[in-house]
Amino acid sequence: MVQVNDNYQKLPxxxxxxxxxxxxxxxxxANPDKEVIRLGIGDVTQPLVPAVxxxxxxxxxxxxxxxxxxxxxxxxxxxxxxxxxxxxxxxDRGCDIQKDEIFVSDGAKSDSGNIQEIFSNDLKxxxxxxxxxxxxxxxVMAGRCGEYSAKEQTWSNVIYMPCTRENGFVPxxxxxxxxxxxxxxxxxxxxxxxxxxxxxxxxxxxxxxxAVIIYDAAYEAYITExxxxxxxxxxxxxxxxxxxxxxxxxxxxxxxxxxxxxxxPKALVRGGVSLHAMWARRHGTKYNGAxxxxxxxGEAVYSKEGRAQLKEQVAFYMKNAxxxxxxxxxxxxxxxxxxxxxYIWLKTPxxxxxxxFFDDLLARANVVGTPGSGFGPSGEGYFRLTAFGSYENxxxxxxxxxxx
Ligand code: MLT
Numbered sequence: 001m002v003q004v005n006d007n008y009q010k011l012p013x014x015x016x017x018x019x020x021x022x023x024x025x026x027x028x029x030a031n032p033d034k035e036v037i038r039l040g041i042g043d044v045t046q047p048l049v050p051a052v053x054x055x056x057x058x059x060x061x062x063x064x065x066x067x068x069x070x071x072x073x074x075x076x077x078x079x080x081x082x083x084x085x086x087x088x089x090x091x092d093r094g095c096d097i098q099k100d101e102i103f104v105s106d107g108a109k110s111d112s113g114n115i116q117e118i119f120s121n122d123l124k125x126x127x128x129x130x131x132x133x134x135x136x137x138x139x140v141m142a143g144r145c146g147e148y149s150a151k152e153q154t155w156s157n158v159i160y161m162p163c164t165r166e167n168g169f170v171p172x173x174x175x176x177x178x179x180x181x182x183x184x185x186x187x188x189x190x191x192x193x194x195x196x197x198x199x200x201x202x203x204x205x206x207x208x209x210x211a212v213i214i215y216d217a218a219y220e221a222y223i224t225e226x227x228x229x230x231x232x233x234x235x236x237x238x239x240x241x242x243x244x245x246x247x248x249x250x251x252x253x254x255x256x257x258x259x260x261x262x263x264x265p266k267a268l269v270r271g272g273v274s275l276h277a278m279w280a281r282r283h284g285t286k287y288n289g290a291x292x293x294x295x296x297x298g299e300a301v302y303s304k305e306g307r308a309q310l311k312e313q314v315a316f317y318m319k320n321a322x323x324x325x326x327x328x329x330x331x332x333x334x335x336x337x338x339x340x341x342x343y344i345w346l347k348t349p350x351x352x353x354x355x356x357f358f359d360d361l362l363a364r365a366n367v368v369g370t371p372g373s374g375f376g377p378s379g380e381g382y383f384r385l386t387a388f389g390s391y392e393n394x395x396x397x398x399x400x401x402x403x404x
Contacts (some may be wrong), residue, residue, distance in 0.1 A: 007143045012150065016133050016374040017041045023358075024368050031366075037397040039324075039385045040368040042188065042343065044253040046316060048297075049309035052252065055300035059293040073289030076280065077104025077261065081295045084302040085261060089246070095233035097263055101276065103283050104290050104298075107260040108218050108247035113138035114286075115214055115243060115262065116180065118278040123179025126159035128171045130189050130375030130382070132216065135182040153377040162378040163190060165347070169336065170194050173201070177209045183232075184216035186223060189375045189384045190345040191321075191337020196229040203232065206241035212270065213242040218260075221251035221314050223340045239265035243275065250342065250388075252301045252310055259290055259298045317342045320394040321387035327398035328385075342387040345372070357383050365400035 013019060020040050028036055048056075062068035076082070082099040090097035105111050113134050116125075125139050136158060139145050146157030154160060159178050161171035169192035174181075183202060186193040206213050215232040223230055232238045244263040248254035264276040290298075300306045321338040328335045334347035348357040354371030361367050361383075372382030387394070 005141065005143075007141050010145075010148055011137060011140055012148055015137070016370070019374070020358075020368065020370065024362070027362055034366045036362075036366045036368060037389065037393045037400075038368045039389050039394070039397055040370045042250070042386045042388055043255050044250065044317075044388050045390050046253055046313050048253055048257070049306060049313060051300045051303050051306035051309055052297045055303075055306075056293055056297045059296035063293065070292035073292055073295065075284045075287055075289045076100075077102065077289065078292070078295045081299050082261075084299055085246075088302050090231060090233060090263075093230060093234060095231055096239065097231075097233055097265065101263055101265050103262045103264065103279060104295060105260050105262060105283075105287065106258040106290050107249065107254075108216060108245045109134055109260075111245050111260055111262045112182075112214065112216055114282070115245070115279070116142055116144070118275060118282060119180060119212070124157055124159060124176070126161060126174050126178035126181045126211075127376070128163050128183065128187070129160040129377060130163065130372055130379030131182065132184055132188050133375065135214070135216075136376075153373070153380075160376065160378070163187070163192070164378050165334070165336065168192075169345075170198060173205050178211055181206065181211050181213045182216070183213055184218070186219040186228070186341035187337075187343075188216075188219065188341070189343055189370065189372065189379065190382075191339075191341040191343030191384075192345065193223070193225075193228050193340045195227045196234060197227070199229050199232060200235045203235040203238045203241060207237050210270065211241070212268070212275070213238075215242050215244045217244055218247040218250055219341045220246070221310070222318065222342055224318070225340055228340055233263070233265075239267040241268065243268065243279075248298055248301060251314065252298075252306075253313060254294075254297075257294055257297060259294050316391070317387045320389060320391060323391075323394050323398060324385050324387060327402060331402045338387065344385045344387065346383050346385070348372075348381050348383050351381070354380055354383055361401070364404055365397070367397045367400055 082102045086099040145155035159174045163169040220230040232242045248259040264279045266276045268275045324344045325338040336345040338344040354373040358371045370384040372379030
C-alpha cells in the first residue's frame with residue numbers, strides 16, 4: 001500500500017483563491033446578465049510596459065538564431081539580472097547585498113512556499129494574523145503545524161501574531177520564541193505597513209533569539225512614505241537573521257510572466273550551517289532556472305525607460321487605491337491600508353462575518369473581494385479589495401458599493 005503524505009489531508013478546504021474563483025464562477029453561471037467586477041485576487045490588469053515588451057521581443061529573436069540561442073539558464077539566475085538587482089534594489093539603498101546572494105526564480109509564491117524546506121521539521125513558525133495563506137499551508141504540508149482547530153481556525157503548533165485595528169496592525173514580538181518568523185511589509189492582506197524603526201526591532205529580536213525572518217517584500221514598489229523600509233537589509237544586522245523574497249508580479253505586472261528572487265545573505269548561518277549554501281543546493285537540485293526571455297524582461301524592469309514606465313504603472317494602481325479608500329470612507333466604511341500598498345482592508349459593516357459580506361457584495365453589487373477570515377482568524381470581520389483592477393471598473397465598483 002502506498003502511503004500518501006497525510007499532512008495534506010489536514011489542510012482544510014481548498015486554497016483561498018480557488019474557493020473564491022469557484023464561488024464567483026457559480027454566481028456568474030447562475031446570473032449571466034450580471035456584469036461581475038473582480039477586485040478579489042491581487043492580479044494585475046495593465047499590460048507589460050513597452051521597455052519590457054521590447055526586451056522580450058529581442059530575446060525571442062536571439063532564441064531563434066543558433067548563434068545567440070540559450071538553453072538551460074544558470075540555475076541561480078543570469079549574471080546580468082543578478083547584478084542589476086544587487087545594485088539597484090540593494091546597494092543603491094545602502095544595503096550590502098552582493099549579486100551572488102541573489103537567487104532568481106519563477107516567483108515569490110513558489111519561493112515563499114519552498115523556503116521552509118531548508119529548516120528542521122521540529123521548529124515552530126510564527127505568522128502575522130491575518131496572513132498570506134502560502135506561508136502556513138506550505139508548513140502544514142511539511143508537517144510542522146500540528147493539528148487544525150476548525151472552531152478557532154488555528155493550527156496548534158503555529159504562533160499567531162494578531163494584526164488588527166486594536167494594535168494598529170503592528171504585530172507584537174512573540175512571547176514564545178519561534179524558529180521562523182514570516183513577515184510581509186507592506187502587508188498582504190491588510191495593506192498596512194510598519195516603519196523602518198519597527199522593523200529594526202524585529203531584526204534585533206531575531207538576532208537575539210536566533211530566529212530567522214522570512215521577509216516578503218513583494219509590495220515594496222508601492223511604498224510612498226519615507227520612514228518605511230523597502231528592504232529588510234536597510235536594518236542593521238538583517239544579514240545575519242533574514243531571508244528576503246521579492247516578486248516582479250506587482251511592481252512590473254509579471255503575474256502571468258513569472259519572475260521573482262530570494263536573497264539569502266552569506267552571513268546567515270544557523271547551527272554552523274550556511275543557509276545560503278543550503279538554498280543554493282536546493283535550488284540547483286530542484287530548479288532549472290527562469291527562462292532566458294523572462295530574465296531579459298526582468299532586466300528591462302531596471303532600465304531607465306522601464307523604471308519610468310513602471311513608476312507610472314504603480315501610480316495608476318495607487319490612484320485606484322485612493323478611489324477605493326476615499327469612496328469607502330465617504331460611504332461610512334472603516335478603511336485601512338491603500339497608502340503604501342495596493343490593498344484596502346475594510347471593516348465589514350453591521351458586524352457581518354467576512355464571508356457574509358462577500359456573499360452580500362457579490363449578490364447585490366456584483367463585486368468580488370476577498371473575505372478577511374480567509375487569511376486567518378484575526379481577519380474575521382474584515383474584507384480586502386485590490387487596487388489592481390482597471391480605473392473604470394474600480395470607479396464602477398465603488399459606485400455600486402456606495403449605492404447599496
Ligand atoms: C493575493 O491576492 O493575495 C495575491 O495575488 C496572491 C499572490 O500574489 O500569490
